[in-house]
Amino acid sequence: MSQPLRITVWNEGVHESNGAPASMATDYPDGMHGAIAAGLAGLIPDAQIRTAVLADPEHGLTEEILASTDVLLWWGHIAHGQVSDEVVERVKQHVLGGMGLLVLHSGHFSKIFISLMGTTCSLLWRNEGERELVWTVNPTHPIAQGIPQPLVIPHQEMYGEFFDIPDPDDLVFISSFTGGEVFRSGVTFHRGRGRIFYFSPGDQEYPVYQQPAIHQVLANGVRWAAQPDVPRVAPSVGHPDREWFARS
Amino acid sequence: MSQPLRITVWNEGVHESNGAPASMATDYPDGMHGAIAAGLAGLIPDAQIRTAVLADPEHGLTEEILASTDVLLWWGHIAHGQVSDEVVERVKQHVLGGMGLLVLHSGHFSKIFISLMGTTCSLLWRNEGERELVWTVNPTHPIAQGIPQPLVIPHQEMYGEFFDIPDPDDLVFISSFTGGEVFRSGVTFHRGRGRIFYFSPGDQEYPVYQQPAIHQVLANGVRWAAQPDVPRVAPSVGHPDREWFARS
Amino acid sequence: MSQPLRITVWNEGVHESNGAPASMATDYPDGMHGAIAAGLAGLIPDAQIRTAVLADPEHGLTEEILASTDVLLWWGHIAHGQVSDEVVERVKQHVLGGMGLLVLHSGHFSKIFISLMGTTCSLLWRNEGERELVWTVNPTHPIAQGIPQPLVIPHQEMYGEFFDIPDPDDLVFISSFTGGEVFRSGVTFHRGRGRIFYFSPGDQEYPVYQQPAIHQVLANGVRWAAQPDVPRVAPSVGHPDREWFARS
């Protein structure tokens, strides 16, 4: 645990460059990835934190970057389809090989999350800026440490059930919304040798990623997902036939 | 599956005999157990349904009754402490040996449920007659078949997280309340060879057990928990040393 | 439950047509799919059972066939790569929409299984015709009913851990082999609205699919995975962006 954690915060960055919604300029002057990175830096002082966006060469997710990343955070929304399949496959190999992955909010519909889950990852949805309450249902879980019960988000987009995901390894948080909907808002999985945490709060229209309690959840998630002492394994998910004959 | 299901609905029956709350007389003229039994009878036409209450000899749960019960439903509230430890142990042996068990509402604090869970089974609580919405989060589960999304209960006691139970085998329903609390309101477990379903809606102050959709959940739960074709096994949970020497 | 179950047994059918291994001719005169179909027919008398192979038009898995299939069984080995991506996607949509799926033996490396799991599905492997013992670790599970403890397979290919799958919903069987390896040989999942059962025993070199106890496992699996009374839902797993905009 002596070496610093290496964190990469990925954001498609399209709302930031398009200036829509207009509130982005005041809510997130450094982009959502900037707000997340700053929040993490405050809570994991020795971390090495990088950010990357869709517009970067190879979306900023080269083999070299991924190989030196302990935990990747992923935020996407209106540009899921613009993410290259090659980069998605590269990220998947690293997750299966041991890299931690935090998928945030509308990232539930990202190619990488859908590919790792095997389901549609669809959900109920409505955006009326309602109050979200995030309740801890697993107080023993490392990700729940130090989080208020409930965590109050004054204004948020509503995500509701049925959320079409596999049963998670651990259900950490359940949210309710003013309209009465509920959502499994904090869930963990492992796939191959990698640990995955999906956390739904956070949206381009609301300054959720400026809340200290949200920073705490994300920092807890990063620490939980990181396996800095475990060598990255090279999984082999390519052509199934190649797999098979390699075994014979 | 040709023989009829044998169902025993157990209710402490103290609110019924005390006449408190006064609304019981109109909400439940035949007692809560009567309303539940009638609801099940309408949906499982060939079932053999009995009821039993605390005041019955051996609480109506003799060895003979349990041995001829496929699924036992349990409602208790203000008289948990009056249930004999001997009867609780007898019920437990049958559950571990294959009898189905549905634990209802305030039955979360019954001796039988606490003993099977191993935890405190405590929860957050407030009674202001709020609206409860019951959301299905596992639409593939047999217990969720035919249940509206959400199931609306106009007035209910609030049960909230943290609910101190082991992780369930299956999380079927999550509820929200007007106050914003959430609750894992429909959860399954197996213990030994028996199947257990805990379902939180239902209270002596509100006519919840008169709602057809609630009857449907209970009937689904009974069908799911029943193993009529599986011989009842005699578990041996008595003195640990006896166990051990029996093996040598 | 009054209508008969509609079962489709899919086999790539390449060992059958190639005549390798030579033992196929005596072990499986009607092909492995023929042996499986006959075994199911004996245990689910009213079932409508079809078979299909890789060489059929659209691999025998047209939209019409899948729409009228309650449970699909899948056996593949040396021709995973020849299965059309379009057909795999079609099967996946039906599974996510509610069709049951049994994946058999070397089907762990099929495109459909890998796609639903999100992992490599790789495993340890050795073929020396060893004895496999299949132990029930969840005797309450419907798939374990009537199965001997242990189920003995005289000669089998060894599949061992680590088996790279997500944590299953239910772990039903664990196998051991003469060499001392262990394997989670019977595991269930749900994905979307479909139920999935993976069962590892069965191989082209050994007459495993002629054993009555294996037929019983498969018949139990089919009954468990079937949801004949639930309308097939149309999931939407196509282009993520299309999903998203459909919600706005």
Added chain:
Amino acid sequence: MSQPLRITVWNEGVHESNGAPASMATDYPDGMHGAIAAGLAGLIPDAQIRTAVLADPEHGLTEEILASTDVLLWWGHIAHGQVSDEVVERVKQHVLGGMGLLVLHSGHFSKIFISLMGTTCSLLWRNEGERELVWTVNPTHPIAQGIPQPLVIPHQEMYGEFFDIPDPDDLVFISSFTGGEVFRSGVTFHRGRGRIFYFSPGDQEYPVYQQPAIHQVLANGVRWAAQPDVPRVAPSVGHPDREWFARS
């Protein structure tokens, strides 16, 4: 994380004092608890490690000792019935309140484990000094780090399925034995706010607790179960009625 971990190794200590089997004298000159404590001390250098035995006043498990214990290890076999119910209840309160618990080998039949599980915890059993292979089935789990695949124990008592426990949170290890039996030999649970790890290898007849790889599993388990930064919560599992009225 700066304060040292506080570990208490509890052993009934009856084989040690009775001198049966005779091999104890050479296998475990300082008792099994001594061997375990020495193994942990070598791998968690800054830990504060105490031992306690049945013959100690209050079995060495006073309120003061438990309140200053982060993780308790429990070994028992022929004297389960001599452990005072009052001490068992005290230990249970601490586990539910956040103390870690490692239950070892024949401790599966201890009062504390049975009480926390709610099942019989019975298993298949035979003692012929066979080879046990411990296979990791969850390589991402913290308890599996640095453990050989498989871990070989030359001579061991056989524990086999069906092991009557609730579904574990995480299945980490599965063992096989020369006779072909299998066993879920490393499983985790949380109950209340406490983390529990059951690990089956280890017996009074064989020097299992002298193997470095076994020490590594136990040290990993201790680190995983410890929550040194989380205040011990006082659960309330006493009289159910008291609970209920406290809420009203």
